[in-house]
Amino acid sequence: MTDRILLDAAIAAADLARSVILPFFRTGVRADVKGDESPVTIADRNAEQAMRALLRERLPDCGVLGEEFGLDRPEARLRWVLDPIDGTRAFLTGRPTFGTLIGLLDDGVPVLGIIDQPATGERWIGLAGQPTRFETPLGGRAGTRLCPALADAELSCTDPAMMTGDAASRFAALQNATRRTSWGGDCYAYGLLALGQIDVIAERTMKIWDWTAIVPVVEGAGGRVTDWNGRALRPDSDGTVLAVGDPGLAAPAAGLLGGPLGSPR
Template identity: 45%
Template structure:
């Protein structure tokens, strides 16, 4: 499949998942808690499951030799050269609350390296795509290239994280609080949308912990394609999830790492 054909297939996946999800948004739907043994609330909706079923079916029909790793239905052939990494609704809590800061994440890895990514927000009609070299936004205002903002100084930076309670009590939480104390402004609760706003030059820094691969793989090619950097706190690959730091400016990324991994 050519690059153009792959792009069209990604669009088809986004269209199909959006059609599966939107009837549930700001409507009544079934809700389950995936948490076990007193763990924090971990919601999953009918919309999550419906979208992932559609995505898996389309990928299986088009690329039967590819692997799939999805949030709701586990993994298939993850030892394959190419593996699709899916989060049908990243930001399920926002979805439940009727807030449009959720999105469908569709990533593709080759030999474990994220090579294509798409974040689709069907309610707003926005589609963020990237291949690690270029990134684009298509939406109601048209299409444009995504470029991160130049910001080398923590004191001038806007930081985002989904929830400050993501960080484990003790050293991890203390490192985050130290970093947050050095930035100009911080915002909470945007999930995948914060990373896309970083790629669009609106946010400078996103710092999180406890992520799964499906939370971040699709976003890496978008941010890197827009000129940013995404790594683990220790500077290694972020593709496996865990503790992640993304910055629009490589100089800001280096400054953040010094605080998070002294």
């Protein structure tokens, strides 16, 4: 199966999800609460079902794992990983920082990723071994920025509530070492890192559908994505994510964050 076939399918799925999601944006759509206390809407469910149907029709031999409807074809080496609305809280409150995430794993390794922002029309497309492509009506170009010192870095995290217990003190150490911290953003923050607007993102409790798509996007723009110990993200990773625009920041950031959570430093 060629990269072109896979990429065309991913782009078609992103187009379809955008067409499903946009009619619900800023309409006061109701949210249900899932077992993990996170919200879900009809837009999440309809978009994932539409993408699954498209990918199943185009590439029936691939597996599909989605946040809302689980795993099909678990034996497949190639597996699509879908998050129809990453940032449902932002979506519910009318903020254009949510996004659709479409990733592809090849034997557990992220090889293709799309971050799509339906409301702004922005889209990041990452394919392993190729430069990230950025499509936008707003301006900007893909490419992380040089930032050799943590002291000059812009740090971002979606939600301070992620940082509890031992993780809170480790994140605070990273905050103290960087220039300033911004909150919020979900997957959109990783897109901004891929544009050179943010230098470091540190998060935890991340599921596989939260990070699969961002790895090819960030790394294709010149950055690096690992867990807090500097290890490549894989399906059995521990839920921590560290993304840096300048790869030189990876080691000092991981030095402040790393080690088994819950253990003494």
